[in-house]
Amino acid sequence: MRRLLTALLFGGLTGLGVACSAQTPPKDAPKPTDAAKEAKEQPKASVLKVGDAAPAITVQKWLNGTEVKGFEAGKVYVLDFWATWCGPCIQAMPHLAELSKEYAKAGLVVFPVTTTDKRNTLKQVEEFVAKRGPKLGVPFAVCETDVMDKAWFEASGQQGIPCSFVVDKAGKIAFIGHPMELDEVLPMVLDGTWKGEASLKAIAAVNDELEAIQAGAEKDGAAALLALDAFGKKYPKRVGTPGFVTTKLVTLMQAKKFDEAKSLSEQLLSDAAKAKKDTHLRLVGGVWGATQLNPGKLNLDFVTRAADAAMALDDKDAVTVYRAASAYESVGNSAKAAELGAKAIALADDDDLKSALKEAVAKFGKKKDDAPPASPKGQ
Secondary structure (H helix, E strand, O other), X not given: OHHHHHHHHOOOOOOOOOOXXXXXXXXXXXXXXXXXXXXXXXXXXXXXXXXXXXXXXXXXXXXXXXXXXOOOOOOEEEEEEOOOOOHHXXXXXXXHHHHHHHOHHHOEEEEEEEEOEOOEOHHHHHHHHHHHHHHHOOOEEEEOOOHHHHHHHHOOOOOOEOEEEEEOOOOEEEEEEOHHHHHHHHHHHHHOOOOOHHHHHHHHHHHHHHHHHHHOOOOOHHHHHHHXXXXXXXXXXXOOOHHHHHHHHHHHHHOOOHHHHHHHHHHHHHHHHHHOOOHHHHHHHHHHHOOOOOOOOOOOHXXXXXXXXXXXXXXXXXXXXHHHHXXXXXXXXXXXXXXXXXXXXXXXXOHHHHHHHXXXXXXXXOOOOOOOOOOOOOO
């Protein structure tokens, strides 16, 4: 189920970005080189793990906000490593921004971190942040040497991005992993109940319970829904999280409780409009557009309504517009899909993305089955 949940939360089955695991750099993306003097001055990075003191912040350029010079006692920080070529990284950013706003008063500071190279140039990063940064509302750390990359990413043994590091109020590493997991991690780190590896194991156990409930939904939907209600009473803090909401909607669909799924979807669309968050929009559109969940093609208007609502939040983003084009294609409106596809291509300011969009849009109207259009490669 984790693969399905990640797809729905960070892109949707009818949208861009169905990659469900960390994304590794392109083969031709070279390692950035330190300035010779700085490289000599920096000590060799040691192995980094949960519980260790957070390494220093060594950043050459800050965009879209105030520079974070160090880790202040009493504040919690999320450093999210990303690159402009990483589709899943970009898909996760709106949710990171939502978390930043939600917990700002509690002392949370979120900032994405990227290291420049030939496939992730300073110009590309600056253009990306200029376009999306104001809406996201978080500062971006741009590294022109590999000091941060070595001290954080490589030292912790990570293999792909996106990858989030959480630094607790005492300046210690509290968590290293996928940003999808932050919904469960951050409240505990902020309120002081986080216990490091013990908490990670506890979260994994709770996730396993959700996995088991969803896995049994197709065999006995009524029993799965009862189990989900019991789960919500047992773990009330989980009820509003994206993972729980996604599981509930998917379980309702698998249990063929389509009227209840419709009511929940209406509520999610309403909540998304009020809060101006697109996470729920991706979920609703992805669930109703997924043939395996909705084989009878019921209420397909949710697919396009969710896409339209996402464009209402940001119609200048190529990925968002492509997702809407894909949504219209999936419900058989090829004319609208072609119109939006052309708009997405025109909006793309990266050559690789533009090429991928052209390839994907060219397939509109040519599919012989009812599966959603394939996502552009690497996005």
